[in-house]
Amino acid sequence: MGPGTKSQVFYNPAMVSNRDVSVLYAKCRAKGNWRMLDGLAGTGARGIRLAVEGPEMNIHINDRGAGAYNIILKNIRLNGLKGIRKNIKPNDDKDIVTSKQDLYALLPTGKWDWIDIDPYGSPIIFVDQAAQRLSGDGVLSVTATDTAPLCGTFSKACRRRYMAKPLNTGCRHETGLRILVGAVIRRAAVTDIALTPELAYYQGHFFRAYFRKAGSARKADALLKRVGYLIFNGGEYSISSDCPAGKSWAGPLWLGDLFERKLIREMLAKADEYMSKDTLKLLGILSDELLQPPYFYHTDDIARTFRVEPPRTAAAVDVLREQGFKASLVHYDTKGFRTDAGLKDLRKVLE
């Protein structure tokens, strides 16, 4: 069954890697007896994989759909686990709590150490409430499949949902990811909660981000200082903390780091034979990707600006490094590279 078939229960095989990363994240970060909520579970694939492959955690799987709920119960049994209805005490650590509730109604009834939000489209409407239902240093993970608004194809929808302007350049996937991360940080900050991104990435048709909570207004203020704007002018990117004039800019968006390299390397080290090739490829590129500046160059944009043939990406990275600049591939696009070289230096080096 393909994605988006709303009349039946939603299962998207293209999300295998999304769930792989959840399992690896849990192996690195989940502490004993963490309470994890798979809030919009569909078939329950994520929560069940975490119960079977992850470290010991108390898993709660929820979906409001009657069809989905029945499949969740069936999948729990098929995997040799036991499903316990909400409000019934589990006998065993491996028992999975289940509920068939609207997530808006479920969230106020409990507290969790990790809440996962994997909706159709945008997760933003659940963020305020979920942030408040996390334990002190809990984790919020979100998937966003509304890449067309976030990347600038449907600019008005992006402004409506994320209160931010997207920008459709070669760097649009990073821009879209940073808009999503910035919007989550801003929504949580409203209730004095700091949500710091630990791992955020783009893959194929979705954005995914993991945030760690700290419940302090001071920390939220510090995060907001790193929310700003990206400007694209004459083929060159720059950043600003103030809203720019003109048309070619994006934001507000997150300008800080999108992941911790140590976490990525730890996840790679814990990857077993069950991880998909896509997951290993993604983590492999991330483990070497530069964290800053908060934008990358696309070889097609470079070719247009310099009126030359597009350079080969790996060759451009090699030459820049030979010339003493920092440079790396990026996971967003095989034609993208990140560098601390400015446009003038880039022209010199690539010529």
Ligand SMILES: C[S@@+](CC[C@H](N)C(=O)[O-])C[C@H]1O[C@@H](n2cnc3c(N)ncnc32)[C@H](O)[C@@H]1O
């Ligand atoms: C994209 S699917 C989830 C996919 C699943 N997480 C996976 O890894 O395969 C979204 C699910 O959210 C459920 N859903 C949507 N809105 C909801 C709400 N307000 N409360 C509870 N479930 C909801 C839908 O029934 C659907 O099964």
